[in-house]
Amino acid sequence: MLLAFGNFTADPSVNLQLLIGGLALGAIYAVVALGFVLVYKSTDVLNLAHGEFLMLGAYFALTFLISENLNFFLGVFVLLLVMLVFGLLVHYGIMRRMVGQGFFAIVLITLGIATIIRALLLIFYGPTERARLDLLPQGSFEVGGATVRHVDLIIFAVVAACVLLFFLFFKYTRLGLHMRAVADDIEAAAAMGIDPDKVYAMTWAAAMVMAGVGGLLFGHVTGAIDRSIEAIGLRAFPAAVVGGLTSLGGSIVGGLVVGVIEQFANGHLGTKWREPVAFSVMFVVLLVRPTGLWGRKDLERV
């Protein structure tokens, strides 16, 4: 009966291969989930346009790194700078006016932003799909019978570095502190002289920059770059939920866990089981622990 699902194997090298692929995929989910959780935690907005943000990053990578053929590091810098400006535009142009409005009105606004981004990409880039990015080293090496691609290792390292930077930023900078204060209690933050408007603007900018990094990385592992890659936003959703929507650290672990589970489902059960298994994990976690594995209710003593 089980055989009907696919070919289970206890071969350690196959499982190692799946683990490596899963971690690389999970690292990308983690970056996406991190941006998603950042916005949710800091501004209380469930941003359904985050997949589109990442897609925007991937297309801009095409423009600056392939079409304009900039030096790699200069190109990445320009890419992230442009993403930052777009993040500020999202806040000052749209989200700022929605502060204090109903939760669902704001969620619908983010859906609107997603639609606008898809439309703009269609207008400026056309409907044809583009080849995936190939700027990172393409080689591979063998470990214990499993093939490790350089690109996967680099993705993992970049994500780890981003996460580390993120945590240092939140823990040790004034702006990071103010962002956490606003996330805790916006009125108290305003009463202390913290300007929530600026904090929100920086949050959207940071989320957009994270999406730029995610787009650049995902652009290297996706089959092709077209307007379907926004689906990664939805795919990273289980990662964010499993980790707990309010936990930045949880979103990282959630991303890795979901990535690995997906790869194992893919390898042992077949491609069609990837998403059902990933979302089943999300359901189970939500049923058992509605706040996610690391999400917590705010500490409060009354």
Place this chain on the structure above:
Amino acid sequence: MSGGGLNLRIQGLTVVYGGVTALDNVNISVPSGGFVSVLGANGAGKTTLVRSITSLLHLHKGRVRRGSIELGGKSILGKKSPDIVAAGVAQVPEGRKLFPNLTVKENLLCGAASRSDVSGIDESLEQNLELFSQLRPLLNQTAGLLSGGEQQMVAVGRALMSQPSLLICDELSLGLAPKIVHRLFELLTEINETRGTSILVIEQNASLALQHANDAYVLELGRVLMEGTAAELRGNPMVQELYLGGGGEAHTSYAAIERPSRSRPLEHGQRPPVAES
């Protein structure tokens, strides 16, 4: 700081939430270096007064319809809250409103959001820890896990981090043991006397507030019902009856909270005092 002039001057302040008037033509002044109390029961408009001064009304869909608010002679009405903090107004909000997931130290540092002088901020932090010495070992604790009294100290310390010329405390005594409340009021007096910080205390606990303040106002249903020196109000029979639990002796009690001031005279078959004016 205490040059004899006024620190805060509120004139003809009228505030509405939608169609409901919360403050009606209120005049309140705090002299430079003064200690002023505003008394009143629930719904008297005390918190609205704080929100008006600190420009947080819009978060509660309220707005100033008439009147003026000046700090040190300059209008602060209509400024954004960060600018008001920078101008010298700090507050200890009702219910403390600490950042529960941040540490004590981080909470204190948030109070210095309006400042950019790094060494000055460190100095203020150290001053705070001298004033509230029991917070020193708790600096890296998550604020949400502290006791109520410790949290209130963090809230006062956080407000002081902006080096305010005016410190506003909204219901400092709420939910705390009388002993701790006494200690907090002593500390406020110390801050007032040693640093010259003007203090505006919004309180239900009238006996304590009148004991420490120089001047006081009684707010009722959005209007200033009475004003005078704290000694005058302590000696006023109506204040004794309504806010000091009838005895005239200033002892800490929650009687003023438990017996709504408006219903009390009616129980005795009297007319409400407001109606006579």
